[in-house]
Amino acid sequence: MKKEIPYKIYLSESELPKYWYNLRAFMQKKPAPLLNPETMQPMTVAELSNVFCEELAKQELDDSTPYIEIPTEVRDFYKMYRPAPLIRAYCLEKKLGTPAHIYYKFEGNNTSGSHKLNSAIAQAYYAKEQGLKGVTTETGAGQWGTALSMACSYFGLDCKVFMVKCSYEQKPFRREVMRTYGADVTPSPSMTTEVGKKINAEFPGTTGSLGCAISEAVEAAASREGYRYALGSVLNQVLLHQSVIGVETKTALDKYGVKADIIIGCAGGGSNLGGLIAPFMGEKLQGKADYQFIAVEPASCPTLTRGKYAYDYCDTGKVCPLSKMYTLGSGFIPAASHAGGLRYHGMTSTLSELYEQGLMEARSVKQTEVFEAAEYFARIEGILPAPESSHAIRVAMDEALKCKETGEKKVIVFGLTGTGYFDMMSYEKFHDGKMTDYIPTDEEINKGLAGLPKL
Numbered sequence: 001m002k003k004e005i006p007y008k009i010y011l012s013e014s015e016l017p018k019y020w021y022n023l024r025a026f027m028q029k030k031p032a033p034l035l036n037p038e039t040m041q042p043m044t045v046a047e048l049s050n051v052f053c054e055e056l057a058k059q060e061l062d063d064s065t066p067y068i069e070i071p072t073e074v075r076d077f078y079k080m081y082r083p084a085p086l087i088r089a090y091c092l093e094k095k096l097g098t099p100a101h102i103y104y105k106f107e108g109n110n111t112s113g114s115h116k117l118n119s120a121i122a123q124a125y126y127a128k129e130q131g132l133k134g135v136t137t138e139t140g141a142g143q144w145g146t147a148l149s150m151a152c153s154y155f156g157l158d159c160k161v162f163m164v165k166c167s168y169e170q171k172p173f174r175r176e177v178m179r180t181y182g183a184d185v186t187p188s189p190s191m192t193t194e195v196g197k198k199i200n201a202e203f204p205g206t207t208g209s210l211g212c213a214i215s216e217a218v219e220a221a222a223s224r225e226g227y228r229y230a231l232g233s234v235l236n237q238v239l240l241h242q243s244v245i246g247v248e249t250k251t252a253l254d255k256y257g258v259k260a261d262i263i264i265g266c267a268g269g270g271s272n273l274g275g276l277i278a279p280f281m282g283e284k285l286q287g288k289a290d291y292q293f294i295a296v297e298p299a300s301c302p303t304l305t306r307g308k309y310a311y312d313y314c315d316t317g318k319v320c321p322l323s324k325m326y327t328l329g330s331g332f333i334p335a336a337s338h339a340g341g342l343r344y345h346g347m348t349s350t351l352s353e354l355y356e357q358g359l360m361e362a363r364s365v366k367q368t369e370v371f372e373a374a375e376y377f378a379r380i381e382g383i384l385p386a387p388e389s390s391h392a393i394r395v396a397m398d399e400a401l402k403c404k405e406t407g408e409k410k411v412i413v414f415g416l417t418g419t420g421y422f423d424m425m426s427y428e429k430f431h432d433g434k435m436t437d438y439i440p441t442d443e444e445i446n447k448g449l450a451g452l453p454k455l
């Protein structure tokens with residue numbers, strides 16, 4: 001007899017994963033290597049170690065070790081907020097009148113309010129292990145900066161955060177949360193770095209972008225003894241750490257004999273989605289099972305659906321290695337969208353390669369549709385979702401409604417990456433009918449793509 005599925009599937013502490021799942025090891029055609037922007041040759045561990053901690057540089061380039069042990073100290077920290085529950089959305093299913101079964105993995109159960117803590121704690125741990133004094137980073141909407149501040153304070157490291165100026169001004173509470181955890185927060189572009197001064201001189205009054213803040217944070221690390229740079233998405237190492245989401249999800253489903261049909265996640269730089277799908281995609285790559293994977297992105301920043309698969313710079317200042325990825329061009333400035341965490345111009349190389357191979361689909365959705373789904377979900381399931389996460393909710397609901405038409409009993413799993421308490425200004429705009437849907441024209445997209453480096 002089949003076990004009845006509870007509203008919340010909790011795993012016990014002993015079921016917390018002991019290994020991260022390195023999806024690249026299961027790919028026959030690997031993602032293309034990172035290139036040194038000066039020599040255009042593949043980056044070596046030694047070169048990357050000037051920017052990142054050595055262990056993280058190794059993880060970044062490791063595409064052959066399938067399982068990488070989670071250090072005990074990191075696992076102990078995970079135990080404070082993991083395993084995260086996998087929730088059966090019984091109430092949502094009923095309200096939608098769908099025969100589909102909907103599950104979501106909720107990553108908002110920690111103070112940072114998102115999945116970003118899963119990688120922040122790992123990155124801080126390796127920095128501590130190496131005997132560093134601190135790390136620098138950038139943050140857009142503020143979730144990553146918050147997560148890294150928490151992780152650094154836990155390990156007694158200094159944390160310098162460059163926060164995109166418009167967010168710094170619009171989200172004073174995020175800034176204070178970071179300062180509560182001891183981080184030093186500077187609005188970017190600032191006058192504290194050479195690249196910041198240059199950007200300020202070139203674009204007076206600019207409110208900044210993620211690409212600028214990355215360049216500043218990299219420079220700030222390079223110019224300080226005992227500091228390295230940390231990044232919260234896009235990188236292979238971040239996808240690796242986020243695989244804890246997917247491994248837990250799979251363990252929970254397996255426990256109840258449930259096989260997913262569709263797995264959905266929002267995609268900014270691609271870390272939560274890459275982590276969620278990792279063990280499932282691994283099975284697909286080995287021919288053990290089949291799943292439909294859907295990446296959801298905002299129509300205002302349509303990296304996968306309208307971008308190009310090419311080598312590009314990861315930052316505006318062009319100091320970081322080049323990555324082969326789906327991109328809109330490092331000069332593409334997305335319209336002011338509320339889903340701050342999904343505004344990056346590129347997509348992690350692993351997901352880009354899987355998408356290129358046709359193993360994953362992508363959809364773009366409009367902002368107002370996303371907030372409609374967010375509000376609908378909040379009213380039924382109770383959780384107030386982050387705007388980023390709500391992109392996945394939108395498509396999960398769309399898929400469930402398709403099942404209502406066809407009568408199919410598909411199992412839909414999606415990643416609910418975080419809570420939206422710091423996004424109430426966006427909710428306000430939505431409620432007041434002031435939210436608009438901006439979709440870039442072909443001309444704007446082509447302008448960004450024209451700036452791609454010619455190799």
Ligand SMILES: *Cc1c(COP(=O)(O)O)cnc(C)c1O
Binds near residue numbers: 144267272273389418
């Ligand atoms: C940062 C963020 C995202 C997007 O980042 P990915 O690297 O694509 O996962 C999604 N949801 C929330 C809540 C975030 O904070």
